[in-house]
Amino acid sequence: MFSKHSSFTIYQEQPFNGGPPVAALPEQFITPEELFFVRSHGNVPQIDAATYRLEVDGLVERALSLRLVDLAQFTRAAQTATLQCAGNRRDELLALGPIPGELPWSADAIGNARWGGVRLVDVLRAAGVVSGAAHVHFTGLDYVEHDDEGFSFGASIPLQRAIAQDVLLADTMNDLPLPSEHGAPLRVVVPGTIGARSVKWLGRITLAAEPSPNYFQQRAYRLAREAAQEAAMLDTVFLSAAICTPRSGAQLPAGMLAVTGYAIGHGATPIVAVEVSCDNGSNWQCAELLDTPVTGAWMRWQIALDLGPGSYELVARARDADGNTQPADLGATWNGKGYMNNAWHRVALHIRP
Numbered sequence: 579m580f581s582k583h584s585s586f587t588i589y590q591e592q593p594f595n596g597g598p599p600v601a602a603l604p605e606q607f608i609t610p611e612e613l614f615f616v617r618s619h620g621n622v623p624q625i626d627a628a629t630y631r632l633e634v635d636g637l638v639e640r641a642l643s644l645r646l647v648d649l650a651q652f653t654r655a656a657q658t659a660t661l662q663c664a665g666n667r668r669d670e671l672l673a674l675g676p677i678p679g680e681l682p683w684s685a686d687a688i689g690n691a692r693w694g695g696v697r698l699v700d701v702l703r704a705a706g707v708v709s710g711a712a713h714v715h716f717t718g719l720d721y722v723e724h725d726d727e728g729f730s731f732g733a734s735i736p737l738q739r740a741i742a743q744d745v746l747l748a749d750t751m752n753d754l755p756l757p758s759e760h761g762a763p764l765r766v767v768v769p770g771t772i773g774a775r776s777v778k779w780l781g782r783i784t785l786a787a788e789p790s791p792n793y794f795q796q797r798a799y800r801l802a803r804e805a806a807q808e809a810a811m812l813d814t815v816f817l818s819a820a821i822c823t824p825r826s827g828a829q830l831p832a833g834m835l836a837v838t839g840y841a842i843g844h845g846a847t848p849i850v851a852v853e854v855s856c857d858n859g860s861n862w863q864c865a866e867l868l869d870t871p872v873t874g875a876w877m878r879w880q881i882a883l884d885l886g887p888g889s890y891e892l893v894a895r896a897r898d899a900d901g902n903t904q905p906a907d908l909g910a911t912w913n914g915k916g917y918m919n920n921a922w923h924r925v926a927l928h929i930r931p
């Protein structure tokens with residue numbers, strides 16, 4: 579399916595949803611397309627590049643209807659950014675209780691790419707934002723069904739966030755044309771914000787006083803299922819760290835063990851430390867950080883541990899440049915939709931004599 583690696587875990591064929599082997603994630607700072615997770619609520623829409631239009635409307639001085647060639651009037655921009663789904667690491671939460679109707683992502687719903695395109699702020703400037711506008715709505719060209727209703731995926735971000743230089747309308751991924759499953763011909767990329775706001779197959783941008791009325795903004799992607807209207811709308815990515823190798827349940831020989839993983843700061847603030855414990859958090863050792871800290875991007879890390887025979891639970895936790903830390907226990911992060919699990923990551927191991 580698409581150009582994904584044969585080792586992809588396919589959670590759903592239609593619409594296609596899948597992620598790479600977690601162990602492969604820390605191998606490269608830039609995740610190759612074939613290892614980049616796909617999260618789609620509907621099938622990839624058929625879009626004819628010749629007739630495609632990006633509509634910009636709502637609280638603007640002049641509505642725009644831009645062809646792909648019209649985007650050439652805007653300065654090209656590039657941004658390295660990690661996309662992480664709010665459901666990343668849901669599989670751990672599933673051990674504490676059922677989460678019906680949601681995909682059992684492991685630590686695989688994350689990837690870091692080099693996005694290229696134009697800045698959203700430049701398109702907004704061309705349309706002229708009028709007073710009263712406080713949110714920027716994005717509507718995809720896909721078709722999603724929910725509760726017997728059909729509609730397009732949509733989301734919004736506050737105008738204040740939308741005008742930052744790092745928010746892109748991307749038409750390339752890792753210097754190649756944006757692949758269809760990642761939103762071609764044009765998608766939004768909002769670094770440091772849950773993946774659901776980075777709308778793929780972008781068809782319309784609407785300036786409004788309130789957040790998007792779309793189901794995926796108003797009802798899904800909140801932290802609770804019951805009383806969904808009271809639960810907080812998700813926005814900023816939470817600080818977290820994941821152990822990618824070894825995998826839980828591994829049986830390994832005694833001796834030096836390479837432990838690798840990734841971490842991402844709150845709102846993708848740069849990571850300043852990752853620590854690993856092999857005694858359930860009593861003692862911690864600092865891991866080596868492998869990348870230059872970049873706002874918006876993850877940090878890969880590694881540490882070598884000398885482990886004798888026995889059973890272990892490896893634990894990882896991170897700290898970002900704003901001093902944020904993570905909750906120790908899964909129970910503190912559990913919620914009925916299984917979003918935003920950023921508890922200390924734990925991996926059970928058995929070391930053979």
Ligand code: MTE
Binds near residue numbers: 662663759772776
């Ligand atoms: N945009 C549209 N139009 N439709 C979708 O289903 N899924 C969102 C977001 N943008 C989605 C979308 C979610 S939940 C995530 S996590 C990211 O796309 C995933 O982006 P990717 O598939 O390129 O990894």
